[in-house]
Amino acid sequence: MTLLDQFQLLLKAANWPDWAVYLTPAVVGILLIIVFILTVVIVFIWWERRLLGRFQIRTGPNRCGPEGIFQPIATAIKILLKEDIVPEKADKLLHFIAPVIVFVPILLIFAVIPISEGAILVDLNVGIIFVIAISSISVIGIFMASWASNNKYSLIAGMRAIAQMVSYELPVVLSLVGVALVAGSFSMIKIVESQTIPYILLQPLGFMIFFLGCLAEMNRCPFDLLEADSEIVAGYHIEYSGMKFAMFYLGEYGIALAYAGVIATLFLGGWQGPLLPPLIWFLIKVFMIFSVIIWMRATLPRLRVDQLMSFAWKFLLPMAVINMLIIAIEVLVGTMQWLMIILNFGFAALLILLWSRLFTLGGGRVEA
């Protein structure tokens, strides 16, 4: 029974009309989720700048408010006051709706992420599949943006986007099959409740594949080829300014929050944790994941486009398939959980070692 269901029962008991009983909790829930997303995203922006500053032996923003906490708000005001420029030869309609198509699916993901005990908009019985399906829509928006801008840099980014998103979708989905197998359900709530031991321990390899796949899907370092500022300047949002750019900017952090939430839910036990309230535990886990992402951004150079492809097809995909088979056999045999931990860590180490010896990222000069 989610909080929304309880709210509905309450309204029904108070003799509200049927449509209001159905509609009011939904609207309230959606507003709450949006407020939650925007608040966390603003903190994310501040946290990323601050932490990146620390990694790079500088202070980071520290002028607006205590510890620079109001810097994202200043940035938001700055972006909103900018002129909205549309290139003359752009496809006006696509240029206009592309940011929306990028941003809306990200909001939709949050419908199935339980941010606290029972705090979920809809407990779909196909929650994971919903996340995968919805998150793939953003790439259409990115391609629209890059095509409609009528800019060569952004066109390259668009081509990269399609290739990257399509390639990384497969390992991401396959690595989640393991989770669904052990939990016995696709529902997010059931998955969280079944995690007496967080799945990161039960399936370390699955976690790694999913985490790397997510990095690629959210265009984060070292897979940030779409906006590689040293190569194609800003990629798909090169011709965007003002509010439209703000949508992309929010979307970038929104999807980071969404995927961090999904990872926390599927692999780190969601809201579960001792002592502290569930919401706090969820936020702690999300911030831990986001901090790791920032850490990688501060440390690693970027992969090349063909290496990115071979990393997906030669490394992640076969490993995801093998991981799925191993988990399936273990579940079928009914292995004890402690044995599963030992076995899967062993398999993970073995597979990673084997693959790093057997395969290279390859790629090289194309002879004319």
Place this chain on the structure above:
Amino acid sequence: MAIRTEPFYLNIGPQHPSTHGVFRLRVTLDGEVVVGLEPIIGYLHRGIEKLVETRTYTQNIPFTDRLDYLSSMTNNLAYCMAVEKVGSIKVPERAEYLRIIFSEIMRISSHMMAVGFFLNDLGAMMTPVLYMWREREKIMDMFEMVCGQRLLYNYMRIGGVSQDLPEAFMPAVKKFLAEMPRYIDEYDQLLAQNEILLARSKGVGILPRDTAIAIGASGPVLRASGVKWDIRKMDPYSIYDRFDFEVPTGDSGDCYDRYWVRMLEIRQSVRILEQAIAQIPQKGPVCADMPQFFRPPKGEAYGYVEAPKGNIGFYVVSDGSIAPYRVHIYPPTLINITALQDMVMGWKVADLIIIFGSIDVVLGEIDR
């Protein structure tokens, strides 16, 4: 049915984050693969070679600062050496040591910028640059102590240097030299064995030994291709024959070697500096006796030094007046960049950026 494809022209620069100034590349792309390249230079042309003809010999020294503005000291040195050859001027002992000390500090600083921005081109998000700026900042402070400037020093004079060291300098440089090896180890820890850096730069943009010699490349670009050529060893100018140091070389001439040779050269520069600090005479004049308006006898001379980026040369022709009749500058990076076309053909856009970055160009020198 074959898909109709056609090449795709892309203008990289003159305003682009990775062109290290105002370089422009007109690239023909087949998808992401570079199939044609036309470098276009001249956006920073200031006519320095003509300007120097209307100014006295000493007034021309600030112009040399503005060639390769990341290694002004070595430019000063090369010009002063050329003029001293024309006028047969003997430089005092202490001045020679000061010149070597500042050239080598300059080399450390320039190589740090080169490596840092090479990593930035690779997409490492400013972190290596900022770590290297931590030490470069100390170098800047030392230069400021000596000549009051942090970028365009105008420190060397015909016949010596402009002023003696302040008292605070020696302790600062000793502290710097004591700390430096540890910091270089730190950079190597961060970068040298980074898997992505290796995948991106090993075997990329190979400059074969023969080509390197044929185009007349010099500096780390030449040495990375396996040619043990360093003017400090081959034709020891000033007092380089008194120091014990090695000339590091690479074996394959790829981007990684160019990066690695620079890191090794920083270590060698620290070695030279330690010896120079130990040997420098405590007292003595820092500049030869020079008339206010220096009129060298009729004649011509070529002064060249091993600058951080290669062999920089000044060809000075004197007609006996207070201004040079003609000064020609032999810029190392202009010569090195002629190899760019051979190096990038068949590589991807992302490789084009790092190959260009690994040559380490400064446009002030190319365009003059």
